[in-house]
Amino acid sequence: MLHAERLRILVEVAHAGSIATAARRLGFTPSALSQQLARLEREVGCALLERRPTGASLTEAGRLLVTHGEVVAGELRAAEQALAALRRQPVADLGIGTFATAGQVLLPPAMRAFRTAHPDTRLRLIDLEPPDGYDLVVSGELDLLITHRYPGVALPPVRGLARQPLLADRLRVVLPADHRLAGAPRLRFEDLADDDWVSGDGNAPSRICFESLTAETGIRPRVAYETRDYAAILALVRAGLGVAFVPQSLLGSAARDGIVVRDLDGRRPVREIFTVHRARPPGQVTTMVDLLRKVAGP
DSSP: OOOOHHHHHHHHHHHSSHHHHHHHHHHHOOHHHHHHHHHHHHHTTOOOOEEEEEEEOOOHHHHHHHHHHHHHHHHHHHHOOOOHHTTTTTOOOEEEEEEEHHHHHHHHHHHHHHHHHHHHHHEEEEOOTTTTTHHHHTTTTSSSSEEEEHHHHHHHHOOOOOEEEEEEEEEEEEEEOOOTTTTEEOOOGGGTTTTTEEOOOOTTTHHHHHHHHTTTOOEEEEEEEEEEHHHHHHHHHHHTEEEEEEEGGGGOGGGGGTTEEEETTTTOOOOEEEEEEEESSOOHHHHHHHHHHHHHHH
16 A cells, blocks of 8 residues: 555655655655655565666656545645644645746735734745646645746646636737837737737747737737746836837836836737646635635736
């Protein structure tokens, strides 16, 4: 029979990326952790890790076992939280994974209100770029994930988790204030065919969305500057170095200095923002999701 604690160790090694980092997180020495992993390999009868001088990577069997181990670890943590609630003990730790925009716009006011309501719960915040983070919720390392999906990008499988829409974040065209089309009420991609664009790199969801939308028009926009940092994107647009496609949530009054914001003619593409948590979340997770909904608005 598989040993649950050793499964948890394997999951931690997979998430940490190395035995040394996992040992530090779990309070083990690397040699003690290696011994536990060796015992797990004897239990299953095959190698789970390929050990190299530069580190260790999962074998095919290791990846398969981690998928199941994440579920086991998550269920054990959920059981601990349920027992704590039964004893009326507050959950002492609430782990939240988020991407940059939500961390800047949505989370700060929600976390402030949460801290007032639950002063005994320590909040942990981890930066994650979508689609990362689902496995951490399955394993219980995160209690709540805030993630997104751009048009043209597929959503990952939920793996038994609850995924709920939080905000439809409209995508808009931003231009330098002195751009020749700054006064146009609406724009087409064709109108900007000769402009330089600022966008994410080729693997960024924002870039995949941008290219899928422009592909429908038949034009091939020239991406002159690549960055995933929307603050940098807006700064480059203000400097007159290009135009960009930016989510509405980032365009507060201060952010609009030196730029103009326009819509695409006949289109209203949105970046969908979701919350992801276990199907039976503790009360603190429900409270945080409710607070996030208030911040996001109707």
